[in-house]
Amino acid sequence: MRYKEFGKTGMKVSEMALGTWGIGGAGWDDNPEEIRIDAICTAVENGVNFIDTAPAYNAGAAECLVGKALKQSGTRQRVIVATKCGNFYMGNGTYVRDGHYDKIIQQCDDSLKNLQTDYIDLMLIHWPDVNTDFAETADALNALKKSGKVLHIGVSNFTREQMEEIGQYCTLEAYQPQYSMVVRTNEEQMKWAAEQGMGVMTYGSLGGGILTGAFRKLTTFEATDSRNRFYKHFQEPMFSKVMKVLEVMDRISADRDNVPLSQIALNWCAQKEFVSSCIVGAQSRRKIEENCAAYQWMLTSEEIALLDAAIEQYLVEQ
Structure with missing residues (x-):
C-alpha cells in the first residue's frame, strides 16, 4: 500500500480508501453480513487505513457494519x-x-453509535442543502469539532463556489x-481544493465498476440499482465510448x-498529484486484495499518455 499526506490535516492516508455504499446493501449487489464484514477486515489487513461511509448508505446499515x-x-x-x-x-x-443545525448534530450522534466509537476522524457534508443557510450548517460542524466528536471537516459534491461560500464560516x-x-468534470476544482490545503478523496474511482472490464455488453439493472440510476456511463451513448477506452486498457x-x-484505472487516478486517496467499493476478499495490489506498482508516463489520449478521443465531453 502507498500513503499520502491528507492535505493539511496531519493525517497520512492509504491511497486506497474503502468505500461502503455497496456494503450498506441498498442500490448494489447484496451479500451476507459475514462477507461484507470480511471485506472490511481484509482491506485493513492489506494496509488500507481509510474507510469512507455515510448514514445515507442504507439508513445507517453501512456504518453499523463498519463499526x-x-x-x-x-x-x-x-x-x-x-x-x-x-x-x-428514504x-x-x-x-x-437537510443541513439544519439540529439535524447535523443528531446525525453525528447517531453515526457515533452506529460506528461504536466516541469520535469521527472526518465528517463531510454529503450533498449541499441549498435551502439551508450554509452558515447554519457550518455552525453545526464547528460545534462538533469543538466538542471533540469530530476531528476534521469537509464537503462532498460541492461546487467551488459553494466551497468558497461555506468556507467563510468554517475551515x-x-x-x-x-x-x-470516465468522469473528469470536477478536475479543475479538485486541483483548486488541493491548492487550498484540502485532502482530496475521489469516489466512483472505478466508474461504478465499468472500468474493471466486467461489463462488456449493455446490462439492464434494477431501477433502484446505482449503476442504472447514478452512473450514466452504463447507458448509451456513453457505454460504447467507454468500451473504446477499455480496448486501450486491455493493451x-x-x-x-x-x-x-481495475488496477490500471486506480493507478491512473491515484498517481494524480492532486488526489490524496481513491475510494473503492468492493464486497469480497478477492476483489479487495486485487484492488489493493494496484498500489504495488505504478503506470509509466507513456502508459498514462496513452490512456489520456484515449480519454480525450472518446470521452472528450466528460
Whole structure:
C-alpha cells in the first residue's frame, strides 16, 4: 500500500480508501453480513487505513457494519473513519438533504453509535442543502469539532463556489468529488481544493465498476440499482465510448502480464498529484486484495499518455 499526506490535516492516508455504499446493501449487489464484514477486515489487513461511509448508505446499515468490523478486529485506532451528514436515505433510491443545525448534530450522534466509537476522524457534508443557510450548517460542524466528536471537516459534491461560500464560516479540510477516467468534470476544482490545503478523496474511482472490464455488453439493472440510476456511463451513448477506452486498457494489461483493468484505472487516478486517496467499493476478499495490489506498482508516463489520449478521443465531453 502507498500513503499520502491528507492535505493539511496531519493525517497520512492509504491511497486506497474503502468505500461502503455497496456494503450498506441498498442500490448494489447484496451479500451476507459475514462477507461484507470480511471485506472490511481484509482491506485493513492489506494496509488500507481509510474507510469512507455515510448514514445515507442504507439508513445507517453501512456504518453499523463498519463499526462491527472494527470492533471485532480491534482495529479502530488504526483506521481513519470518514462519514457524512446532511443526507437522509428514504428508501427506493430516494434521498433528502437537510443541513439544519439540529439535524447535523443528531446525525453525528447517531453515526457515533452506529460506528461504536466516541469520535469521527472526518465528517463531510454529503450533498449541499441549498435551502439551508450554509452558515447554519457550518455552525453545526464547528460545534462538533469543538466538542471533540469530530476531528476534521469537509464537503462532498460541492461546487467551488459553494466551497468558497461555506468556507467563510468554517475551515474546510477535505473535498470528496466523483472522479475517474470516465468522469473528469470536477478536475479543475479538485486541483483548486488541493491548492487550498484540502485532502482530496475521489469516489466512483472505478466508474461504478465499468472500468474493471466486467461489463462488456449493455446490462439492464434494477431501477433502484446505482449503476442504472447514478452512473450514466452504463447507458448509451456513453457505454460504447467507454468500451473504446477499455480496448486501450486491455493493451496495457496485456503488456503487463494481464494485470486487472481495475488496477490500471486506480493507478491512473491515484498517481494524480492532486488526489490524496481513491475510494473503492468492493464486497469480497478477492476483489479487495486485487484492488489493493494496484498500489504495488505504478503506470509509466507513456502508459498514462496513452490512456489520456484515449480519454480525450472518446470521452472528450466528460
